[in-house]
Amino acid sequence: MSEKELIVQKIVEGTVIDHIEAGKALHVLSVLGISGEEGKVITIAMNVPSKKYGKKDIIKIENAYLSPEITNKISLISPHTTVNIIKNYKVVEKRAIEIPDEFVGIFKCPNPNCITNSEETMATKFYVPSKNPPLLRCKYCGRIYSPNEVM
Amino acid sequence: MAKLNPFKNKDVILIKDFTRDDLFYLFQKADKIERMPERDRICLLNGKILGYLFFEPSTRTRLSFEAAMLWLGGRTLGFAEPKVSSVEKGESLADTIRTVENYVDVIVMRHSKDGAASFAAEIASKPLINGGSGTEEHPTQAMLDLYTIIKEKGSIDNLKIGLLGDLKYGRTVYSLLYGLSKFNVEVKLISHPILRVRREIFFDLEKKVKISEHDNLEEILPDLDVLYVTRIQKERFPDLSEYERVKSSYNVNLKILQKAKDDLIILHPFPRIDEISPEVDSSPHAKYFKQMLNGRILRSALLASILDVPF
Ligand SMILES: [Zn+2]
Numbered sequence: 001m002s003e004k005e006l007i008v009q010k011i012v013e014g015t016v017i018d019h020i021e022a023g024k025a026l027h028v029l030s031v032l033g034i035s036g037e038e039g040k041v042i043t044i045a046m047n048v049p050s051k052k053y054g055k056k057d058i059i060k061i062e063n064a065y066l067s068p069e070i071t072n073k074i075s076l077i078s079p080h081t082t083v084n085i086i087k088n089y090k091v092v093e094k095r096a097i098e099i100p101d102e103f104v105g106i107f108k109c110p111n112p113n114c115i116t117n118s119e120e121t122m123a124t125k126f127y128v129p130s131k132n133p134p135l136l137r138c139k140y141c142g143r144i145y146s147p148n149e150v151m
Numbered sequence: 152m153a154k155l156n157p158f159k160n161k162d163v164i165l166i167k168d169f170t171r172d173d174l175f176y177l178f179q180k181a182d183k184i185e186r187m188p189e190r191d192r193i194c195l196l197n198g199k200i201l202g203y204l205f206f207e208p209s210t211r212t213r214l215s216f217e218a219a220m221l222w223l224g225g226r227t228l229g230f231a232e233p234k235v236s237s238v239e240k241g242e243s244l245a246d247t248i249r250t251v252e253n254y255v256d257v258i259v260m261r262h263s264k265d266g267a268a269s270f271a272a273e274i275a276s277k278p279l280i281n282g283g284s285g286t287e288e289h290p291t292q293a294m295l296d297l298y299t300i301i302k303e304k305g306s307i308d309n310l311k312i313g314l315l316g317d318l319k320y321g322r323t324v325y326s327l328l329y330g331l332s333k334f335n336v337e338v339k340l341i342s343h344p345i346l347r348v349r350r351e352i353f354f355d356l357e358k359k360v361k362i363s364e365h366d367n368l369e370e371i372l373p374d375l376d377v378l379y380v381t382r383i384q385k386e387r388f389p390d391l392s393e394y395e396r397v398k399s400s401y402n403v404n405l406k407i408l409q410k411a412k413d414d415l416i417i418l419h420p421f422p423r424i425d426e427i428s429p430e431v432d433s434s435p436h437a438k439y440f441k442q443m444l445n446g447r448i449l450r451s452a453l454l455a456s457i458l459d460v461p462f
Binding site: 111113114115116118119120121122129137138139140141142143144 | 262265288
């Protein structure tokens with residue numbers, strides 16, 4: 001199947017996550033917290049030929065619009081990913097995934113003694129002190145983590 | 152021209168937040184307060200109240216802050232352990248802060264959780280001093296450590312400073328390292344391999360200060376100008392068998408000190424267990440009791456600066 005054909009099979013409404021690093025689609029889904037039990041129609045294509053990267057993965061989620069705060073999480077495992085929001089067959093928004101300067105309320109701090117794990121009303125906050133390779137630092141306990149430690 | 156007060160209404164959470172100049176400002180104020188006639192000194196914080204919230208008991212730090220406040224004619228109120236407070240009944244940290252800040256002018260807080268002080272300072276509208284949070288930082292301890300080194304050695308630059316003991320969990324170690332990174336020093340970290348400093352230190356300080364890691368104290372000792380000894384803190388070990396393995400790794404005694412420079416000074420944030428033998432107390436190297444006295448003086452200067460009273 002060519003890249004073209006896949007893109008042609010457009011969905012009516014939803015989110016298309018494209019140019020995922022080959023083989024990482026399942027990891028991306030788990031980072032997004034999508035298990036499939038939500039009942040949405042999800043199409044996953046893995047190791048699809050790609051002109052730009054040789055191979056890539058694609059995820060299509062129908063009738064769900066993922067916010068930048070959520071999709072930016074993907075930047076930590078697959079930096080060149082793009083996100084297309086589809087409404088009525090049309091791409092209404094196309095965005096490149098960026099590593100933000102901070103993640104607020106997205107990850108749980110892995111340090112069991114961190115105050116963010118005992119104060120219930122509190123949002124976690126991670127700074128990104130380095131983007132290449134990406135590192136995360138808890139604003140409160142100051143610990144530094146690699147992305148796979150917090151995801 | 153008088154220097155602007157960099158501590159006015161400021162939270163004191165991490166020593167990183169203060170510059171070398173800020174620290175010197177504080178040290179000068181501490182010298183000034185120490186020399187002040189009693190009748191002037193006891194009026195400085197007249198009518199001001201320090202609230203102390205010790206979610207984790209620490210008699211030494213609390214007494215030092217209380218003494219610092221009383222010494223300037225201020226008053227204190229608070230709790231010395233969570234058992235007697237509503238925290239025991241499940242009140243959140245945020246609610247405790249919002250309650251207490253109505254009654255006081257400045258807060259000192261100690262907490263066992265990492266990052267608790269940063270969080271509390273976000274909530275509080277009154278200035279908040281971190282009296283130790285988790286394994287993370289204890290900034291006023293580092294300030295008084297640096298103050299003691301300056302008083303004893305005249306300067307901090309160009310010294311070789313050894314940090315010994317529990318470098319992984321000892322929060323005073325982290326604050327002191329960040330404090331020392333503002334000076335031109337060489338730091339030697341001496342510990343059992345499982346008690347090495349956390350990687351954040353190298354991430355933050357590798358380019359700012361010369362740091363090396365060692366496990367043999369006797370080899371390093373002849374080089375040092377300052378030896379900073381810390382207690383191995385049983386309560387911070389997630390695994391007690393690990394504690395049993397390392398608990399008596401080092402002992403500083405008169406015999407080993409024969410290898411040291413004559414003017415080596417030994418500091419310790421206290422309390423101690425067996426890492427410094429009592430026989431060392433009367434040697435000219437021992438400065439840890441002076442260090443405690445300096446603690447009260449420095450904390451007085453800090454409180455007066457935060458509350459911005461003229462002196
Ligand atoms: Zn944390």
